[in-house]
Amino acid sequence: MFQSTIKTETLKEIVDITATLVAETKFNISKEGIELRTVDLAHVAMIDLNISSAAFISFKSKGVELGVNLDKLKDVLRLAKSGDEIQMKHDEEKNKLVVRVANITRRMALVDTAGMSDPxxxxxxxxxxxxxxxxxxxxxIQAAVGVSDHVAFIARTDGFDIVAEGDTDTVSLNLEKEKLEDLICKEKVRSMFPIEYLARIVKEVKSEHVTLTLGSDFPVKLEFDIAHGNGHVVYLLAPRIENA
Amino acid sequence: MFQSTIKTETLKEIVDITATLVAETKFNISKEGIELRTVDLAHVAMIDLNISSAAFISFKSKGVELGVNLDKLKDVLRLAKSGDEIQMKHDEEKNKLVVRVANITRRMALVDTAGMSDPxxxxxxxxxxxxxxxxxxxxxIQAAVGVSDHVAFIARTDGFDIVAEGDTDTVSLNLEKEKLEDLICKEKVRSMFPIEYLARIVKEVKSEHVTLTLGSDFPVKLEFDIAHGNGHVVYLLAPRIENA
Amino acid sequence: MFQSTIKTETLKEIVDITATLVAETKFNISKEGIELRTVDLAHVAMIDLNISSAAFISFKSKGVELGVNLDKLKDVLRLAKSGDEIQMKHDEEKNKLVVRVANITRRMALVDTAGMSDPxxxxxxxxxxxxxxxxxxxxxIQAAVGVSDHVAFIARTDGFDIVAEGDTDTVSLNLEKEKLEDLICKEKVRSMFPIEYLARIVKEVKSEHVTLTLGSDFPVKLEFDIAHGNGHVVYLLAPRIENA
Structure with missing residues (x-):
């Protein structure tokens, strides 16, 4: 059982972030809220998105897993005008997701979750x-586009750098400690990541700050809040190991 | 003989509506105004557009038929700045349509109307x-895009619905009587129409309300005012007959 | 040696104008400022752009020639926010152009100027x-697009016309003397020019007025100020000789 009402902008945030990796995903719905855990086809990135029932205008569930096509949700979101609320309800009998906005009702077929892994x-x-x-x-990240396909994140004891090195050009963003919101770094670490993935996710981050957790040649954990703090996203991205 | 001055926005309304069906059309110009009657190549839709001389800043004609290329009129409309007036005049000697906006004069070849039918x-x-x-x-109509190629218009005694049924999803807009400006319906009627045609014409309707006249498996008559009430459009669209 | 700081909008003006003809160009940098002299591959148009050191926030040079890829400068310009200043510096040791905006540093390979002519x-x-x-x-010029590939500039003793003649249509802009800022013309002259070149350059002119110097079947000199009068551009365009 699942029945909820949510602001258009909050649902849009969830859908846009998840759609940077996949077109279909599993909504793990519990009494407390929804969790989406998603890995892209190439297994390069993972999203772990949690949104509390407090982010909803109304929320009721005894727990259910629903396989959802994100493109169809985007269709509905495009119909919403600013200020519109969106209702989502699981029609258990016909196994459809019923989504309502204004006078419009869309009854969506659910996606079989049997084939979906639980990363x-x-x-x-x-x-x-x-x-x-x-x-x-x-x-x-934008500065690195066109210079290289990869970008290095470098945490220093006194700052943070984003560096891209191409065949002829290099580009770097250098942020000294006082330009950062927070910095914990005992010794310099450096890892490289695909720009394409970073560019896609950063575009969808609406919160003012992002936290990166980093090592040397390790995945990066990119974390940020959604739904004005009533939700949280951990985005994990595999490094490109540089030749030794 | 034909000589007139018209607001850019009024001419744009006429051209944009008619261009949803055809690239060339016949302007039937009388003393009282202009009538355009146009059928698309596939004979699925017809436009009957009437605009009174009162919609013009100045208007003089003894009656003439002019075959006009709408893309060329669009070129001229793009040159107009907000507030610009457009002059149109028939040069009978050279059989050109002379169109003026600001300091620019475009002399357009007319299209032969011999081959144009009078639907x-x-x-x-x-x-x-x-x-x-x-x-x-x-x-x-927008809600139905992506769900199906056709949409059903359903008039009920107590409301009006737009419904699209796809292979897996359905979508409906339901408007109860109090959400409608007017409703005359003694028994439920239902007809299906191609979304593509509807999407193209509805985009060009500038009047606040539209009137639909409907039957079961009959064409729909979609009517609306143009030029702030100094003109009127009847848009007729053939139904798709559903399998019995 | 070259080291300078410039407003984003001023550098953008220089780059956008020059990029209408070429993707790479030579910056002739002297103590007094920068000159760019550029001919397009087809040898139809030439730009002679001069910008004084006064157009810069700071400017220091003993004179140097730098071959610059304009697309790379555009990349950097896209990173700038309104009000940002851009620093450019020649790293002589590594022969790079070092460009800084906000916290970002791009080190660009220079283009070999040996193959670049000095038109x-x-x-x-x-x-x-x-x-x-x-x-x-x-x-x-916009009015002529779609009517013909060429446009005639006609200076009369009492005005100026832009005329395009196609197979079926003609279009003209007629400006009488009182609509012009200035007119020096003892007898009528007329030359024809490719619309494509004119459309590209006129889009980049930010100054309110342009001066055209004209003859009959002669190149046109199109002149305008840049950088609020601290720079000047002469754009020379070859005529299309009409059949006698």
């Missing part, structure tokens, strides 16, 4: 942690 | 009539 | 001179 969030012990403005991260 | 508006006795907000109609 | 600005004795609003020139 486990790996436990990582990453030594460095950087909290920076989302706009700074976005600019550093 | 007759069929007389239809349609039992139901619904007047609704153009924005509601537009949302109902 | 000479031909000395032309053109009898007519017209100064008009850039917006009028832009409208006249």
């Amino acid at each position: 486990k969030v790996p436990s990582l012990d990453l030594p460095a942690k950087v909290t920076l403005k989302t706009s700074d991260l976005a600019r550093g | 007759k508006v069929p007389s239809l006795d349609l039992p139901a009539k619904v007047t609704l907000k153009t924005s509601d109609l537009a949302r109902g | 000479k600005v031909p000395s032309l004795d053109l009898p007519a001179k017209v100064t008009l609003k850039t917006s009028d020139l832009a409208r006249g």
